[in-house]
Amino acid sequence: MKNRPIAQLAVPVGVVGIVLLLVVPLPAGLLDVLLAVNITASLVILLTSMYVQRPLDFSIFPSLILVFTLFRLGLNVASTRLVLRDGYAGQVIDAFGHFVVGGSLVIGLVIFLILVVIQFVVITNGAGRVAEVGARFTLDAMPGKQMAIDADLNSGLITEDEARKRRADVAAEADFYGAMDGGSKFVKGDAIAGIIITVINLVGGFAIGMMQMGMTAGESLERFSLLTIGDGLVTQIPALLLSVSTGIVVTRATAEGDMGTVAAKQLMQSRSALAIAGCGAIALALLPGMPKPPFLIVGAALLIAAQRIKATEARDAQAAQDSAQASAAPAAGDTPEQLIEQMRVHTLEILLAPDLVDLVGAGPDRDLLTRVRGLRRKIAMDLGIVVPPVRTRDSVDLPRSTYVVRISGVEVGRGEAPAGRLLALGDDLAALPGQPVVEPVFGLPGKWVPTELRHAAELAGATVVDRVSVLITHLGSIITQNAPRLLGREDVRVLTEGVKQVNPSVVDELVPGLLTLGEVQRVLQGLLSEEVAIRDLSRIYEALTLRAKTSTELEGLVEAARAALGPALTAQHTQEGVLRVVTLDPALEQGLVEQLRPSESGSQLLVEPDRLESILSQLRTAVGAAEAAGHPVVLVCAPALRPALRRLVMLGQTRTAVLSYSEVTGAGVQIETVGVVSGVHTIAA
Structure with missing residues (x-):
């Protein structure tokens, strides 16, 4: 609790201090401390960006870019003031000007220009482009992600709290990439400002040294050029670290672990690649005039790594084989439980030809399982029955592009959904390629046209439907027509228990005093056979209670329930x-x-x-x-x-x-x- 107020005050006080750097002269000793803080903090940000598992784990990063860019600019102004006024800007800048570049003006200028090129031309431009594209794609994908969350929520895969959290993550991701798009512009502007400040220091220092300090041209050039190069390096190195951090964050495309772990795992996944690279390094060592020890050491290290991967793969394969044998051993025994499971007839299942298995993948026309869950919810809302889980499996016995719907093991519907095609429905389809077909639900004429002809089909006045929609519409029609067969005794018990929770008196009076659960099931099946929704079970049970006191004849019970549902x-x-x-x-x-x-x-x-x-x-x-x-x-x-x-x-x-x-x-x-x-x-x- 004591650290929390300090953390709350640190950033506002720091930003105010940065603003003061722009106008208040600093002593050289304090400038050394601030330069050390700048370099160290930039290194911490770089390492943190490597260890985060997903960009949102470092959501404060765009704001840090702005703060540290302003911090470096403030340090540049403070150091420029000291360089031009005193000809000395502290030990840190002096060390970078003499020790790092060896006291050579040419070496210093070359290193500084290389750093500027690396940061401005390579890293900053690349990171900015990635951030811009990431922001655009993230915003474009938001509606689809929101719809996917709603579909999972409607199908019961996630709770309301989980859906709320995922929606917040989607919005935060869009905000983050939008902020990174703007943050990359700060880094680019910082690089340009660093170049301008360096030129000002060099030209202004040379003039001040000759006109105010009485130096010769050579002495002035030597002192102020080294100070300028030292100042440029001590600020450009943290800027380069922040640019690299920006590139790392916006290019992260996995959340499996930190960057080092994922990189090691993926670079070591191919034994052949390491072995070939090792042999290539050894071959380079054999070239005339080529130094042998470096290439031999690198080649040997790669071959050793490849050999270790081979041993690891052998152990994993043996473990997988042992696990398969262990799992297959009980199956070979054909236990009664396994035989009963194999004998079980599924209430509702979809059989797909092998070339239609891609319908259960990911994509707008490959979301069969998600659409089935949505269909179950829709039918529950429309008819008032809970459709049993739909089992989906492939069958090599089916013709190509064919699907079959079964209820209790009996085929009740069959259709086609050719891969790479869309169903165009309309009366004037002669100009479109494809074999004429009849839509299985409404009996409309249509053609399966290639996906790339969607626009042409729409221009021809046709209604274009994807494969999954065709199958789901057909499945929904079959379920509606066969709703009485899908309403089992256990389903009626569950529905009755649900009514009892809100209206216990009507259930206690009806079941089992007047009607058995089986008789109630027959009445509900009779209503469903006429496509009458049974959602209002309380009203239905009240009508059955009154009718059952005089007669339990099925037709009279169904008519009594219909009369209650008349409106x-x-x-x-x-x-x-x-x-x-x-x-x-x-x-x-x-x-x-x-x-x-x-x-x-x-x-x-x-x-x-x-x-x-x-x-x-x-x-x-x-x-x-x-x-x-x-x-x-x-x-x-x-x-x-x-x-x-x-x-x-x-x-x-x-x-x-x-x-x-x-x-x-x-x-x-x-x-x-x-x-x-x-x-x-x-x-x-």
């Missing part, structure tokens, strides 16, 4: 507050009611085939006319007639929804009759 059923087919319906002629309706007969599978209509075909034909005509105008339409009839009439409508391959008068009248919507089926001809409304 929700009607809302699915309402457009702008209007429900468009086709009704039965009263005489026809009365005749059909009289022809109702009970059976084990529910009520049945005993209708002559010719009359039935006439009814279905008229219904299709009325529905087709309404749908051609873009309006959804339903068939409405008496409650007693609805179950049997719906079964006849389904036999006629018509997916028209059949509602009862009680379901429609209680919804509070405007009803518009668009047709009347008379049994003889269709009367237009």
Whole structure:
């Protein structure tokens, strides 16, 4: 706790001190201390940038660039003041001017120019370009990363707290690379300022030495040139270290460990590369006039390293073999548990041809597993059932580009998704290459076109769909159609327990006092068979409780549940507050009611085939006319007639929804009759 206030004050006080460097003269001794701090701090920043595992671990780095750039400029101003005023700027600058460059003006100038070229031309420009590209790519990738986080959250892979943390990391990463893009400009400007200050020191010192200090031209040039070179080196070396730190941070592309560990691991991964390099070094030693000991030592070291890698690979291979044998030993015994696992039939699975395995990879058109998780959540929200986990595996028995969907081991759907192609849907596709196909869900005409022709297909007015979307749409349609088969007894128990947590009284009264769990399952399956969502289980169970007190007959229970859900059923087919319906002629309706007969599978209509075909034909005509105008339409009839009439409508391959008068009248919507089926001809409304 005592160190925290000190840390909070250190940076503000330091920045104020840096500003004072620009205007307040410093004694030479204090300047030596500050120069030592500058060099040491730059070295610490360089080493820290090597040991961080990811750039965000050093998120303060862009701010440090600004502070230390200002610090070096302040030191340059202070040293320039001492050089031009006293002809002496402390022991550090003097040492760099005499010891480091050997007291030679030419050597000093050459070293200084080399440092400037390395920093300004090579490192600073490269780091700036990498920072600029990194910032641009990071910002472009933000929407995709946010969508991936939302997909993982929706599929239950991560918690809300983890999603919040990952979103914060994405935003922090974008801010960091944006700051690094600007920070690299500070480093570049620092290099330019260092060159200008060095020229000022050299020219101004030469003039002051001759005009104010009474030196000869040679004495003035010698003293002030060495001081200028020493000053330039003592500030350019920390600037070079900071430039290297900038390059290291912005070029980090892995978070597996610090830079030294990752570099050693990756450089030592190829035994052949080290052995060939070692032989090449030894071959260079054999060239005439080439010094032999350096190349022989380096070549021998590389060969020894290659031999050690070979021994390590042999040990790892032996360990892997032993582990495989150990894991294979129990499998060879065919234990009852293993046989039971192999015999188990998965509720829902997708089989992929070998060339479609890439669909489970990473990328916008290779995210099958992520999209499946999203589909499970969507169906849970739409129908109220929890779809069992979807097993995905490859099958060499399938034709090329083919996928198969199975439920309980039985094939229920099959389609194609050729690699490197997109499905173009539309009526005018003659100009596009490819074999005509029919989309498996809606029956739309289409063609599988090469990916590079996406723009051309869109210009032709086609709707372009990627492979994963085709498969997911097909899978969703299959799950919806087979929802009753996917609702197991255990699923009903879990759903019932969920209702009990919020409405315990209705569950305690219904199960098992009035209905068994199996009877409840049959009712829910009956609702799902008509694509009725069972999300509102509390209302469904309340209706079943009232109905079960008088009768437990399945059809009556399903109708009671539908009546309770009447407004929700009607809302699915309402457009702008209007429900468009086709009704039965009263005489026809009365005749059909009289022809109702009970059976084990529910009520049945005993209708002559010719009359039935006439009814279905008229219904299709009325529905087709309404749908051609873009309006959804339903068939409405008496409650007693609805179950049997719906079964006849389904036999006629018509997916028209059949509602009862009680379901429609209680919804509070405007009803518009668009047709009347008379049994003889269709009367237009």
